[in-house]
Amino acid sequence: MVSPPARYLVLFQYLGSRYSGVMETSNDQSVIGVQNYLEKAAQNLKPIVPIKFHISSRTDTGVHALCNSAHLDIQRPPGKPAFNEKQLICSLNYHLRPEPIRILNAYRVTNSFHARFSALSRTYIYRVLMGCAHHSEVPVFEKDLCWAPVAS
Known part of the structure; x- marks a missing residue:
């Protein structure tokens, strides 16, 4: 039996000099978004369904983020437990190297949580x-x- 996906809130930072902003872009562009790298790293977690990052806010080309947030759902194969937060942080950061993008923290959240619509503020x-x-x-x-x- 397939277990339901686990939803996580992740906090991440990046130096945006080499990216077209945080949002995903098509891979045929010369400069792509931070989201492309986050999702590529997440596919190494071997999910059943491809992982999509839902980012709380946008940045423009060349803009850095001290801390941005996103949520993602991870559905693992039968018999595989959900990742704990530490495992998720370490695994994503391992697959993000050598990009100047780092996962700072991760929290398991309810399936009704949405990084953009549940945000209380932005600075x-x-x-x-x-x-x-x-x-x-x-x-x-x-x-x-x-x-x-x-x-x-």
């Missing part, structure tokens, strides 16, 4: 570096981590 941080006359003045450790409008 966005915008980092703007002021006073640069030229892009070469952006400190090395700030490259790709903030927006530096050129002073006129």
